[in-house]
Amino acid sequence: MLTKYLTEVTAKFNPFSACAKPARLFLTYLPPNARSSGMKINTTLLPRTSAEKSSLLVKFKDGKELKFETDKINIKGVVGECDRHSRQLQKADDLMD
Amino acid sequence: MTRRVTQTAAFCLRRLRYQPSIPQRSCAIAVQNFSTTSRNNATTAAAPKPAGVQVPVDFAPTTKPPSARPTETRKSQMIRTYTSMLRTTPLILFFQHSNITAEEWAAIRRELKKALEAVPATTSLPGSAPVDISSHVKLEVVRTNMLNVALKIVEFHDPEAAAAKSTTARTSRGPIVHDLSQAAYEAINKDVPEDSAYAQIQPLMVGPLATLVIPAVSPAHLAAALTILAPVPGKFPAPKKKKSPGFHDSTCQNGLAKLLLVGGRIEGQIFDQSGVNWVGGIEGGLDGLRAQLVHVLQSAGLGLSTALEGHSKSLWLTLESRKTQLEEESGEKKSE
Numbered sequence: 001m002l003t004k005y006l007t008e009v010t011a012k013f014n015p016f017s018a019c020a021k022p023a024r025l026f027l028t029y030l031p032p033n034a035r036s037s038g039m040k041i042n043t044t045l046l047p048r049t050s051a052e053k054s055s056l057l058v059k060f061k062d063g064k065e066l067k068f069e070t071d072k073i074n075i076k077g078v079v080g081e082c083d084r085h086s087r088q089l090q091k092a093d094d095l096m097d
Numbered sequence: 098m099t100r101r102v103t104q105t106a107a108f109c110l111r112r113l114r115y116q117p118s119i120p121q122r123s124c125a126i127a128v129q130n131f132s133t134t135s136r137n138n139a140t141t142a143a144a145p146k147p148a149g150v151q152v153p154v155d156f157a158p159t160t161k162p163p164s165a166r167p168t169e170t171r172k173s174q175m176i177r178t179y180t181s182m183l184r185t186t187p188l189i190l191f192f193q194h195s196n197i198t199a200e201e202w203a204a205i206r207r208e209l210k211k212a213l214e215a216v217p218a219t220t221s222l223p224g225s226a227p228v229d230i231s232s233h234v235k236l237e238v239v240r241t242n243m244l245n246v247a248l249k250i251v252e253f254h255d256p257e258a259a260a261a262k263s264t265t266a267r268t269s270r271g272p273i274v275h276d277l278s279q280a281a282y283e284a285i286n287k288d289v290p291e292d293s294a295y296a297q298i299q300p301l302m303v304g305p306l307a308t309l310v311i312p313a314v315s316p317a318h319l320a321a322a323l324t325i326l327a328p329v330p331g332k333f334p335a336p337k338k339k340k341s342p343g344f345h346d347s348t349c350q351n352g353l354a355k356l357l358l359v360g361g362r363i364e365g366q367i368f369d370q371s372g373v374n375w376v377g378g379i380e381g382g383l384d385g386l387r388a389q390l391v392h393v394l395q396s397a398g399l400g401l402s403t404a405l406e407g408h409s410k411s412l413w414l415t416l417e418s419r420k421t422q423l424e425e426e427s428g429e430k431k432s433e
Contacts, residue, residue, distance in 0.1 A: 015193075015359040016369060021303045024193060027357075028304050032196040035354055036347075043357060048369035 001029045001079050002086035005061045006039055013054035014046035019071035020054045022078050058082055062089060164277040172243055173277055179247030180276045187364050190309040191301055193357040201352025206236055208344045212321045219315055233312045245302040249285040250276050252295045297367040301360045319377040327358040329374060
């Protein structure tokens with residue numbers, strides 16, 4: 001996954017519900033030095049009884065925000081969507097050079 | 098001629114082995130020694146078996162009983178390790194770790210060890226010597242899928258029930274009901290009941306997991322571990338910078354940011370983060386909990402007796418006041 005163009009990741013999930021899976025797995029896709037290289041990562045754990053659905057918010061360098069309802073999308077879909085926008089940014093970057 | 102002799106002898110021996118008075122193993126050895134054909138043919142030839150009853154599996158060394166999974170692989174041995182851990186350990190916390198480097202692990206474990214060493218040794222039974230369990234508390238990375246299988250085996254595979262079944266394979270030493278056996282495999286491949294503990298913990302078994310294993314339910318140790326791994330301001334405050342500078346080191350903080358407490362398994366019950374915090378907040382450990390229970394029971398008795406007393410007391414009071422009122426009235430009338 002291209003993580004170079006991400007500036008902020010906000011994950012909110014209830015680990016006891018099945019829809020937490022994409023959000024949790026997305027956190028594992030981030031590189032080990034993500035925090036020290038300037039990416040903001042906020043994780044909120046919902047209590048077990050809460051009915052709130054898990055969500056994932058990804059912000060890019062150009063200001064674009066992607067919001068995912070993780071009960072409707074799997075981790076492949078999330079990564080695909082993020083990469084699609086990252087590739088656009090990468091292309092623009094390459095043309096600038 | 099010799100061939101015919103051995104054939105008849107082998108047949109007789111095969112019949113003999115189903116006699117209960119003769120030890121099974123010696124029979125098996127004898128049959129094999131008399132047979133001129135290969136071992137496979139000899140076993141298939143021993144056909145007359147009663148329906149529904151498994152014929153004992155012979156030639157099973159004590160150190161390596163027949164198993165449904167390949168025993169040499171790392172995964173199978175992991176299942177065995179995890180089942181024994183789950184059976185013996187009452188308090189396990191599950192953490193998600195996302196790309197924690199080895200240095201960060203070392204820093205986290207160092208701080209955890211430091212915090213646990215500060216906890217005084219506790220006594221589990223009154224009168225016994227204090228036991229220090231802090232050296233046995235371990236933070237370990239586990240293989241999630243193997244732990245998932247182990248959790249199922251621990252919950253759904255009952256060796257005693259499986260041993261009683263007639264369909265379970267047997268050796269001359271007894272039924273094969275160990276964790277890697279066919280019986281265990283069949284037990285875990287059924288539908289998961291909704292109300293089981295495994296159904297609750299199943300959604301947690303996602304992604305990279307680490308476990309904190311505490312060999313006894315000791316809220317003091319749990320609280321000490323929580324101050325490091327998942328600090329809660331006010332309840333389990335993180336150590337001060339002056340006291341443990343290593344905790345506020347960037348390596349350790351980076352690692353801890355990537356470590357998430359997702360749940361816990363305490364005495365077979367599944368708890369979420371707030372539940373784990375509640376257990377960690379029990380003051381004085383199990384003794385404290387017992388004292389709380391005694392207090393609740395005592396105060397309940399007190400409340401009940403006062404409640405029962407209350408009505409008669411109020412009745413008596415009303416009657417008494419009415420009596421004084423009447424007396425006063427009659428006194429007033431007399432004086433008039």
